[in-house]
Amino acid sequence: MPLLSARRRVLLGGLAILAGLLVSVWLAGRYAERRHWSETAIEARGQLELYAQSLRILVERFRALPAILALDTEIQALLHDASDPLAHERLSRRLQRLNQEAGAGVLYLLDLRGEAIAASNWQEPSSFIGGNYAFRPYFQGALREGSARYFAVGATIGVPGYFLSRAVRDADERILGVLVIKLVMEDLQRDWAGQPGILLVTDQHQVAILASRPAWRFRVLQGVPAKLRAGLDDARRYGVRELQPLAMQSLRRLDDGAELLRIDGPDGRRDYLRLSQSLPDEGWTLQLLREAHVPGGAVRGYALAAAGIWLALAFLFLFLGQRQKNRRLLLRRRAELERLVEERTAALRQAQDELVQAAKMAALGQMSAALAHEINQPLTAMRMQLGSLGLLLAKNDSAAMRTCLARIDGLLTRMAALTGHLKTFARDTPSGLRERLQPDTVVDHALLLLEARIRQDAVQVLRRREPLAWVEGNAIRLEQVLVNLLHNALAAMAGRERRELRIALRRDGGDWLLSVADSGGGIAPEHLSRVFEPFFTTKPVGEGLGLGLAVSYGIVRESGGQLEVHNAGGGAQFTLRLPAAASPDTLQPSPQEP
Numbered sequence: 001m002p003l004l005s006a007r008r009r010v011l012l013g014g015l016a017i018l019a020g021l022l023v024s025v026w027l028a029g030r031y032a033e034r035r036h037w038s039e040t041a042i043e044a045r046g047q048l049e050l051y052a053q054s055l056r057i058l059v060e061r062f063r064a065l066p067a068i069l070a071l072d073t074e075i076q077a078l079l080h081d082a083s084d085p086l087a088h089e090r091l092s093r094r095l096q097r098l099n100q101e102a103g104a105g106v107l108y109l110l111d112l113r114g115e116a117i118a119a120s121n122w123q124e125p126s127s128f129i130g131g132n133y134a135f136r137p138y139f140q141g142a143l144r145e146g147s148a149r150y151f152a153v154g155a156t157i158g159v160p161g162y163f164l165s166r167a168v169r170d171a172d173e174r175i176l177g178v179l180v181i182k183l184v185m186e187d188l189q190r191d192w193a194g195q196p197g198i199l200l201v202t203d204q205h206q207v208a209i210l211a212s213r214p215a216w217r218f219r220v221l222q223g224v225p226a227k228l229r230a231g232l233d234d235a236r237r238y239g240v241r242e243l244q245p246l247a248m249q250s251l252r253r254l255d256d257g258a259e260l261l262r263i264d265g266p267d268g269r270r271d272y273l274r275l276s277q278s279l280p281d282e283g284w285t286l287q288l289l290r291e292a293h294v295p296g297g298a299v300r301g302y303a304l305a306a307a308g309i310w311l312a313l314a315f316l317f318l319f320l321g322q323r324q325k326n327r328r329l330l331l332r333r334r335a336e337l338e339r340l341v342e343e344r345t346a347a348l349r350q351a352q353d354e355l356v357q358a359a360k361m362a363a364l365g366q367m368s369a370a371l372a373h374e375i376n377q378p379l380t381a382m383r384m385q386l387g388s389l390g391l392l393l394a395k396n397d398s399a400a401m402r403t404c405l406a407r408i409d410g411l412l413t414r415m416a417a418l419t420g421h422l423k424t425f426a427r428d429t430p431s432g433l434r435e436r437l438q439p440d441t442v443v444d445h446a447l448l449l450l451e452a453r454i455r456q457d458a459v460q461v462l463r464r465r466e467p468l469a470w471v472e473g474n475a476i477r478l479e480q481v482l483v484n485l486l487h488n489a490l491a492a493m494a495g496r497e498r499r500e501l502r503i504a505l506r507r508d509g510g511d512w513l514l515s516v517a518d519s520g521g522g523i524a525p526e527h528l529s530r531v532f533e534p535f536f537t538t539k540p541v542g543e544g545l546g547l548g549l550a551v552s553y554g555i556v557r558e559s560g561g562q563l564e565v566h567n568a569g570g571g572a573q574f575t576l577r578l579p580a581a582a583s584p585d586t587l588q589p590s591p592q593e594p
């Protein structure tokens, strides 16, 4: 089960990374698009501003001309009296010259009926002279309000133009006629053709009166209401042309008034970015359309960068997660290892304790023969004393009886001390127990246990006591070490001529050195390094286990000391190095003294 869930987790993680990747790539694409739009919009806005400026300059240049000419006395005179055909021609010539100077389209004068009585193009085939323009709103507007502006396609020659008109008045402010200037914007339109994007100038009816691409001209941007359209046709404003619609669908509004549009235009259905600016004086709106296609390179670049960043983040996250997991795993393993070490240590300690006990029991076994002999002796002695006690009772010799009883008492006390101590020695002692103790006392006890053997073998014991010496350790275990050392020494000296046991205690820095030396001939040099090994023995089978020194070594090391051996004075010398402990108040009697 955990395997399956782990696999599922990997799968889910992979899906999450993939989803994140897609989202970040998509977002980056959106961002790239938005950036591209705003950059294009800024550029287009500048372009639009330039177009608006050139249009404004063109109109401004001629705005004042009709007003000035309206004050001209020759014009006023002709309107007063139109009977002289020469006067007509003279004015037409003048208008022609003026027009050439100013560079406008056409300059012409209408009388109150709307008939052209003088025109700058009087000599041309397309001459306005004789034409009636009363239906034109610029004529009616000038009569009504004094001046007017109007865009229309010329009624005579079909050339589109912007008409600026001005009423001509006499001294009494009576209107005599209307002076008109027609601005032809074809040049301007031609200049725009080379520029990027499509520029449209729409009038208040949303008709594109100017366009940088001819096919877009005279299209209705948002569909003209039928009634209004009829009115436009009446005015013959856009000439005979059919007003084709330009279906527009807004896709999205962007910042700074820019808008994304889908247009069914002359170039087919396409998406454009539109920016517009109104020309309030003319009631027109300039619109710049830029093809709305986002360069794939930019989008790819952003998408790649986003994907890179996302993947880097995802992998960093994974890496950190994995590291955390590894660390946790490591900690768990370490904890397990520590527990294992503790368990093993405990098991080892127990095994060692068991070993110590086993070795001790072996020593006990070896001692038991001597002890049986030792106990037998006082028993025989006591039997004899009891026998003589019976005789003394018959004699009623109370003084002798008291002496006899005292002897029995002494024998019993000694036996009790011996067996009591044997019991203590045999007892299992946990290794952790530590107390403050006097090495001298420990030596006393060990000697007591082996006294029978020592006496039997007539071994000479030379001791140097040190009552001020105190060490820290486990008395029973230390006693076990000493019993073992003494036992080995006695064994080595058995059958030797000189049997001398030297036990000494001396100070060495922060330690006490307790040495046990014998005259048993020592240890063979090749054995010296091996005597502390478990099961190393030179004794015949059945006599030695080879455990005594190994266990002793362990006990001494455990109590913070050291056990060393070397040959000296015709025998082996074992030295116990024990860290010194502070001595308690020397006036207090030692509790371990029997």
Ligand code: ADP
Residues within 6 Å of the ligand: 484, 488, 489, 492, 518, 520, 521, 522, 523, 531, 536, 537, 538, 539, 543, 544, 545, 546, 547, 548, 549, 550, 571, 572
């Ligand atoms: P065991 O006494 O059962 O052999 P020990 O570990 O006590 O086991 O001793 C190991 C060996 O070290 C002995 O068999 C003996 O050869 C040697 N040895 C120990 N003490 C003495 C000594 N005092 N003199 C000579 N040899 C000794």
